[in-house]
Amino acid sequence: MTSASPPAQALTLLRDIWGYPQFRWRQGEIVAQVAAGGNALVLMPTGGGKSLCYQLPALLRPGVGVVVSPLIALMQDQVDALRQLGVRAAFLNSSLSVEGVRDVETALRSGELDLLYVAPERLLMEGTLWMLEGVPLALFAIDEAHCVSQWGHDFRPEYQGLGVLAERFPDVPRIALTATADARTRADIVSVLGLEAAPQFVASFDRPNIQYRVTGKDNAKRQLLHFIRAEHEGDAGIVYCLSRKSVEETAAFLSAEGIEALPYHAGLSHAQRQEAQARFLREDGLVVVATVAFGMGIDKPDVRFVAHLDLPKSLEGYYQETGRAGRDGEASTAWMVYGLGDVVNLRRMLSGSTAPDWVQRIEAAKLDALLSFCESAGCRRESLLAYFGEEYRGPCGNCDNCQNPPAQRELTREAQMALSAAVRTAKDGYGYGAAHLTDVLLGRETERVRARGHHRLPTFGVGKEHHESVWRGILRQMVALGYLTAGEGGGLHATPRSRELLDGSAQFLLREEAAQPRERREKRAKAQAPADLPATAQLAFDALREWRAQEAKAQGMPAYIIFDNKTLAAIAALRPSTLASLGTVSGVGAKKLEQYGGAVLEVLGKVE
Structure with a gap:
């Protein structure tokens, strides 16, 4: 694991272009690693600053940085954001006209781009690879890198072809970035992209906000x-x-x-x-x-x-x-x-899978982990x-x-009642769903219950002491824990694991929902302001937001690309009266100061 410091020029660019006084977490180490020509795997939560980890090294190194992104629709906004900072950026994808593609390719060959965003399908075309071999390349950044793994939740088959980058461009550094990857997915990223010797920068997955x-x-x-x-x-x-x-x-x-x-x-x-x-x-x-x-x-x-x-x-x-x-x-x-229907559907999809047994075991473990999270107290x-x-x-x-900690009740006896109802109502392999079993347990003589003769079963009405919602929770949790399983048509059947409950070797603890009293927010404008915004700065913040909205509409881009709320709040709290003072605010780089500084000061001057 590297602990190198970023070059002094990196801090200068960070301040001048992005307007940030310092790096967050280990951004500086990552920038140093890639700027020096090394590869890297970066796992950083959404909003943690992944983009800076490849954008800044691309400016420090000669040539163009090529960013692989799976979403064509968002490339325009990413490029717009960089251009707002004064960075020469473009994208190459199927949304461009023939003339538009020609213009980007001309700019690329002429050395007029700092960053080029490209979809994986476009990158893997032989013509694109051949063109890239003819220009100086600063780096390859593979964003949303978990897409290379078939175990990932966003698997993209075309991402697996990106292994060609290590073969055809062995001397160009590669940085893979994602916000989500378990150990198996991380191993796939390393294998597919040829990052076996690369340091891994793994931030905390915690999002405390x-x-x-x-x-x-x-x-x-x-x-x-x-x-x-x-x-x-x-x-x-x-x-x-x-x-x-x-x-x-x-x-x-x-x-x-x-x-x-x-x-x-x-x-x-x-x-x-x-x-x-x-x-x-x-x-x-x-x-x-x-x-x-x-x-x-x-x-x-x-x-x-x-x-x-x-x-x-x-x-x-x-x-x-x-x-x-x-x-x-x-x-x-x-x-x-x-609810129970969600659990039943996912369990049924898994049981009906034609994948090999070892794949099904992995998918079953993933589902168990999800259900455990949901049912956890x-x-x-x-x-x-x-x-x-x-x-x-x-x-x-x-x-x-x-x-608001939920209560847990020991309801093993009730779980045994539910198992008895499932076993006694089942006939010739056909089981009944949760609604029917609940009717039986509560002693409801519905038309269907009478037609099947289930009102004469020993379990009919044994659960009258509990509300219907309790039985829904019991049945849902029993399916989640694998004591019941759903067959064709959603009918519930006892599993071999249910013997643990029947013979008393396991307890059944029901997680009960706790009430969640919440307060209504006062009004929309305050809800969108940063929590630490001083009350005295609220009018200035609102005025700046209104100006930003008009400016964004005029330029046809998202408002946050101009300034995000945190930067607006810092400006509103400082109330600068000069461009020099405004330039000290985090998030106000040289290009934005030049482009918007006068308008921001004018807005602030009108606020009482």
Whole structure:
């Protein structure tokens, strides 16, 4: 592991271009490693400053830095952000016209670019590789590097072809970057990209500003509406759903309730998806309801919440998706509801897989880890970080379980009742779902119960002392823990593991939901201001935000590319009256000072 210091020129560029007085975490070491011609693997949480780790070395080294990115839609914004800093950047992808491609290639050959963003499909074309062999190259940066792994939640087959970079450009440094990679995925990145000898820079996976909350599903859309209205009205957010139908229905529901929401899924046209993503990035307070097709590489810093209405498939996916909240370091929420149906669906998908046994075992372990996280009564952060091999001693004080610890009840006898109901109602291999089993346990003589003769079973009505919600929780947790499994049609069957409960060798502890009282926020403008903004600076902050919004609209780019909220808050608190004073604010580089300094001082001069 290297401990080299960055060259003095790196600190100069950091101040002059980005306006930052110093490096964060180990950015300086990474910059030094790559600037000296070395390779690196960087694992850093979303919002941790990964981009700087390759952008700055690309400026320090002769030639152009080539950035591999899987998302065409976001390259434009990344390039716009760099151009705002005075960095010569361009992208090369299928969205360009023939003339546009020719212009970029001409600039590349003429040495007029510092950074070139390219999609992996375009990079792997023989014509592109041949062209790159003819120009000086500073480095290759492989962003979202977890896409190389078939075990990763965002596997991209074309990423596995990037091994050619080590073969055809052995002397050009390669830096692979990702926010999410367990040990197996990390090994794949190293193997595919030829980084066996490269130092690995692994930051903490902890995102202390994100509050993690998981609760039982009971009319998910209504629960979501209450959550947004109580805590995040007027805030930007992402809502993940499993199916396209659910995306459409949820977006329509929120819109009908007065919350501006846009759908995003692979069934929409390319133009519709582009418009939804562009509006989300450029406008304040929008909610996008999406499948997992949305979000990778989202740079919007002020996403205040990420909500899951269905279970993701793994903790890697959950961490990556929730990590899109709070990139600016401000308080944000990762909120999820899940129910028995989610567990049944994922278990059934796994059991119906045609993959080899060893693959199924790995996928089963991933699902078990996810369900364990959901059902845990302990610190969520401790559980989540442990999955990535990071030790964290809770309580964190910023998750639902730490703030309002759930009770655990010993309900082994009730679990035995549920197993008895599942076994006694099953016939010829056909089982019944949770709703039917609950009716039997509660003694409800529904038409279906009577038709099957289940009102005459010994287990009929044995669970009357408990509310229906308790039985839903028991059945959900029994499926999550593997005591029950779902067959064809969703019928529940006892598993061999259920013998542990029946013979008394295992206890069944039910995690009970705790009430989560929340306070409604006062108003949207304050909700979007950094938490440490002095009250006396609020008017200046609001005025600067209004100016920024107008400027961004005029330029057709997201507002945060001009200045993010943290920089605006620092300006509002300082109230500089000269360009020299404004230039001392973190995030105000030389190019932005030149371009916007006069307008910022003018806005501040009008604030009383």
